[in-house]
Amino acid sequence: MSESAPLYGKPRKVQIIPSVLPADFGKLGADCKKMEDAGCDRIQFDVMDGNFVPNLTFGPDTIRWCRQYTKLPFETQLMVSERCTDAMLDTFTEVSKGPNGEPGVVIVHVEACTHLHRNLTKIRAAGGSPSVALNPHTPAEMIENVLDLVDHVLVMTVNPGFGGQKYIPTMTDKVRKIRKWIVDRNLDVDIEVDGGIKATKETIGECARAGANCFIAGSGLFAFDDMSEGVKKLTAMALEGQGVAP
Numbered sequence: 001m002s003e004s005a006p007l008y009g010k011p012r013k014v015q016i017i018p019s020v021l022p023a024d025f026g027k028l029g030a031d032c033k034k035m036e037d038a039g040c041d042r043i044q045f046d047v048m049d050g051n052f053v054p055n056l057t058f059g060p061d062t063i064r065w066c067r068q069y070t071k072l073p074f075e076t077q078l079m080v081s082e083r084c085t086d087a088m089l090d091t092f093t094e095v096s097k098g099p100n101g102e103p104g105v106v107i108v109h110v111e112a113c114t115h116l117h118r119n120l121t122k123i124r125a126a127g128g129s130p131s132v133a134l135n136p137h138t139p140a141e142m143i144e145n146v147l148d149l150v151d152h153v154l155v156m157t158v159n160p161g162f163g164g165q166k167y168i169p170t171m172t173d174k175v176r177k178i179r180k181w182i183v184d185r186n187l188d189v190d191i192e193v194d195g196g197i198k199a200t201k202e203t204i205g206e207c208a209r210a211g212a213n214c215f216i217a218g219s220g221l222f223a224f225d226d227m228s229e230g231v232k233k234l235t236a237m238a239l240e241g242q243g244v245a246p
């Protein structure tokens, strides 16, 4: 396999973000504290409604209750129908805020937003940090015209709904394409990847080389008995992918 192209533009800060999917939902608060102690950068709450994806997780109150257990920033990924996205955007923006009201990351799916531009503007106006996610089949071009409205783009590297799936390697080129747009337009936007991210060259390494700098890991992080070890390994592989000496 030919070596992939090196990172385009300057490397952005590597961030390791655990997904709560593999956590023990019976003691989610304690697990949030564990993620903080392990040195994670923020926590991703995977909100699923059994409609947009074939799984059902939790609503805004679960996120609200977790706030008292950790000072880490929150990131809420809305894998929910368009109706739920529109009806609950302000609520999820509120519960995703930091301990002192700092903006939390709120991720809407382009596939669930007829009025994507309006929803992203609404998140910012409500004090959130807007982000947009694309499912694997969705072309990058679907979000090209809102890059100036977001702080992050989330490229799903599995089909959303479940943890423990295999990374889809064709997503690496989608990351590379979005990264070129961001650099060429001099935008301050992170690229996140989510799904099948492990401490391997083939997943986090290739994604970092293509331009991702925020890595959502569920099973790939919870597999470590010592989560801080997992954070270190994932970070080291990402820096290697960026071509940055650890």
Ligand SMILES: O=C(CO)[C@@H](O)[C@H](O)COP(=O)(O)O
Residues within 6 Å of the ligand: 019, 021, 046, 079, 158, 159, 160, 161, 162, 163, 164, 165, 194, 195, 196, 197, 216, 217, 218, 219, 220
């Ligand atoms: O968001 C989803 C699926 O919807 C998952 O990708 C989890 O967020 C991460 O799971 P792993 O693939 O890391 O186990």
